[in-house]
Amino acid sequence: MRSRSPLSPPAAVSQVTVRDALNQALDEELERDERVFLLGEEVAQYDGAYKISRGLWKKYGDKRVIDTPISEMGFTGIAVGAAMAGLRPVCEFMTFNFSMQAIDQVINSAAKTCYMSAGSIPVPIVFRGPNGASAGVAAQHSQCFAAWYGHCPGLKVVSPWSSEDAKGLLKASIRDDNPVVVLESELLYGVPFEMSEQAQSKEFVIPIGKAKIEKQGTHVTLVAHSRPVGHCLEAAAVLSKEGVECEVINLRTIRPMDMETVEASVAKTNHLVTVEGGWPQFGVGAEICARIMEGPAFNYLDAPAVRVTGADVPMPYAKILEDNSIPQVKDIVFAVKKTLNI
Template sequence: MASIRCFLRSGKSAVSVVLRREFSKTSPAAVQVNVRDALNQAMDEELERDERVFLLGEEVAQYDGAYKVSRGLWKKYGDKRIIDTPITEMGFAGIAVGAAFAGLRPICEFMTWNFSMQAIDQVINSAAKTYYMSAGAQPVPIVFRGPNGSSAGVAAQHSQCFAAWYGHCPGLKVISPWSAEDARGLLKAAIRDNNPVVFLENELMYGVPFDLSEEVMHKDFVLPIGKAKVERQGTHITLVSHSRCVGFCLDAAAVLAKEGVECEVSVVL
């Protein structure tokens, strides 16, 4: 087992597991898409599908987003649907919540989820509690999204993971995707959902490519929110994770397989 301990200490990245899609239930791949482009495609298709959908946040329009997730959307849909905001998370999150109350379907981007602390009253008390306390009578179809967790050179203030924070708040659905398939299918599902959704992306995964099938690339492909997905079959032990850590679990499973231990790896969606 010493080899396993050495592997875990090495901090090996998730990239090495990207092509091991034979363990997924996804059909044979047709095209390779990275997570950034999968998110971009999902928003583009939902903006085209439903005129009530719009995106707002800091630098999402003319600059194409701080991480280029909204690349090209402003040129295609214009100022009324791709909206640059001032640097005031409380303000534009409140605008998004009000728009959702009025029947629109906003996508509210936080440049980083660490900045959502400035808007947590809007996320929790305005969005989540309204839908929850009304027992669904007042839909709040809003997606709060952006990069979550640690990254390179951004200091502790920009490195927090908010999965547990928001996961403990009644009225919110919390999503933390791993692959391009997850990002694409779950973001589309989140935009179509009447529940406020917290969508936790990972900056270090944006550029990682995954093979996507024709089925996944279909405009109406969605993944059910709240269902686990098996990324690797195994019979001895189950590793359960989310976001970038799924890659570490897959790498660990590959090491264990060499020692005769077959791990199932499940993704919490």
């Protein structure tokens, strides 16, 4: 057996930030399909407000990477019309809070057209940008829209956590013939995650609608999406020292939701805790709990399902209040102990 020389490349797993993973995905899809183009505020000459589109304008030019005025209703309408006409736009919102300016285009124009045209007009468009809480940006920049957009038939909604999620789900979204909402987390953009050689290949995609079990466990199922997945893994590490083994499920997709994976886990652990940064009423966790109640997994529950959510208030500006409005590791640990009655 031949040994590796000191000059040969290292093992094919490297650290890649979520920002760079998204940039890779956009670069590869712009290169792969000339119908793909990116538009939004600051995406071109400035390289993106969060540097997600760094280098793409210089590489692909004005027709493929387009700076827009500060007019979400306008440029979203342009993008939806372009999708109806056969192009594949990627429409960036500087924060999903600003997608409220364009929600008529997202829902009434994009989500409903394929159905209302009896399938004759597909709308292959991606709406992407940071969603949920950032840090110190108060209520009008800190809302989670997973439940809002997950509510609407005609849309697909994905919510990545890791760099692998970010790249694989964005590429799948761009290739999909339906409108897809990609809810990223600003607080994860600079976070590095391990990415395998396979995940860094140009053909790597993650199927929309499939959750991932990030950690196997036997005592309780934790289900989360986006940044709270990391909090669940931290809570699981804390609880493991006390003899409690949590199974952590990264939803990845909000709509369509992979309930089969959640149900199978609940059948194994007999307990369920959902975790999200959004508000409690009509939230993602509420939907998961309702479906567990209505489905076969309900018979396996040994205790009521518990939701860990953001506080039911507009996000405060003050840091100490903000911290208390977003689920923390200690809140997840408390919820697990409550459901296990320990």
